[in-house]
Amino acid sequence: MASHDRVAIVTGAGSGIGKASALALLKAGWHVAFAGRRADALEKAIAGSGADRSRALTVATDVGKPDQVKNLFAKTMEKFGRLDLLFNNAGMGTPGTINLEDLTVEQWQAVVAVNLTGPFLCTQEAFRIMKAQTPRGGRIINNGSISAHAPRPNSSPYTATKHAITGLTRASMLDGRKYDIAVGQIDIGNAATEMTERMVNGVAQADGSVKVEPRMDVQHVADAIVHMANLPLESNVLFMTIKATKMPFEGRG
Ligand SMILES: NC(=O)c1ccc[n+]([C@@H]2O[C@H](COP(=O)([O-])OP(=O)(O)OC[C@H]3O[C@@H](n4cnc5c(N)ncnc54)[C@H](OP(=O)(O)O)[C@@H]3O)[C@@H](O)[C@H]2O)c1
Numbered sequence: 001m002a003s004h005d006r007v008a009i010v011t012g013a014g015s016g017i018g019k020a021s022a023l024a025l026l027k028a029g030w031h032v033a034f035a036g037r038r039a040d041a042l043e044k045a046i047a048g049s050g051a052d053r054s055r056a057l058t059v060a061t062d063v064g065k066p067d068q069v070k071n072l073f074a075k076t077m078e079k080f081g082r083l084d085l086l087f088n089n090a091g092m093g094t095p096g097t098i099n100l101e102d103l104t105v106e107q108w109q110a111v112v113a114v115n116l117t118g119p120f121l122c123t124q125e126a127f128r129i130m131k132a133q134t135p136r137g138g139r140i141i142n143n144g145s146i147s148a149h150a151p152r153p154n155s156s157p158y159t160a161t162k163h164a165i166t167g168l169t170r171a172s173m174l175d176g177r178k179y180d181i182a183v184g185q186i187d188i189g190n191a192a193t194e195m196t197e198r199m200v201n202g203v204a205q206a207d208g209s210v211k212v213e214p215r216m217d218v219q220h221v222a223d224a225i226v227h228m229a230n231l232p233l234e235s236n237v238l239f240m241t242i243k244a245t246k247m248p249f250e251g252r253g
Contacts, residue, residue, distance in 0.1 A: 137180025189243025
């Protein structure tokens with residue numbers, strides 16, 4: 001255990017994986033800043049959980065906006081005084097029904113802003129704090145995806161940004177070493193959240209068919225995040241893949 005109170009920022013904490021992970025960290029004794037665009041969703045996430053509100057903070061944040069990201073880290077420092085973990089979780093895709101050639105540049109840019117620019121801006125802020133604090137260092141976990149390895153049909157913005165996150169993880173892990181900052185990535189497949197609701201009715205497969213895919217309880221992801229977060233800084237899960245066991249991925253289906 002650390003000798004100080006441990007502090008985390010979780011982006012996209014108002015729903016799904018972010019919410020489950022932020023609540024699991026609270027339960028494990030962390031102080032947690034919940035970030036996301038919808039302030040009401042952040043408040044509701046905490047209110048419905050029975051968690052200790054005094055160790056939680058909510059900051060309405062669009063991670064694609066540099067000023068709002070600065071405000072998130074400033075508010076967290078103001079309330080908790082340090083930062084031990086950043087979970088870069090916020091993310092989105094485009095509708096899987098739109099062909100690559102029909103996507104607008106605005107749709108492309110919206111996904112890049114949330115899935116790639118956001119994690120970069122948050123990583124910069126985390127580096128600035130973590131390298132200067134005492135005790136020094138901290139951990140960053142990036143939320144990649146199975147799509148950081150293999151695409152789904154009509155997913156070019158999502159797949160491209162999730163592949164790019166792997167590059168950000170590797171580059172920031174390398175650059176973080178000198179400051180005792182550990183960076184890792186979790187690649188998730190089919191956790192039961194709003195984002196994967198469509199799997200229940202069937203999703204387009206690489207061979208053109210549409211199939212129902214199995215999903216897993218999001219709590220398994222939250223438990224994995226707590227495991228990664230609780231490691232001492234001398235150890236790091238660089239990449240973890242956690243997926244619904246029988247979803248199509250290995251081999252060719
Ligand atoms: N579920 C899966 O099986 C799965 C698999 C692979 C990867 N992932 C990744 O896991 C992450 C979370 O997904 P999820 O399944 O939990 O879906 P989700 O419930 O839709 O969560 C996405 C979260 O991101 C937040 N968000 C979106 N745009 C944002 C922005 N500009 N600034 C700040 N927050 C923003 C949303 O809140 P607001 O709308 O309030 O901002 C929402 O809380 C994503 O990065 C996703 O790619 C999920």
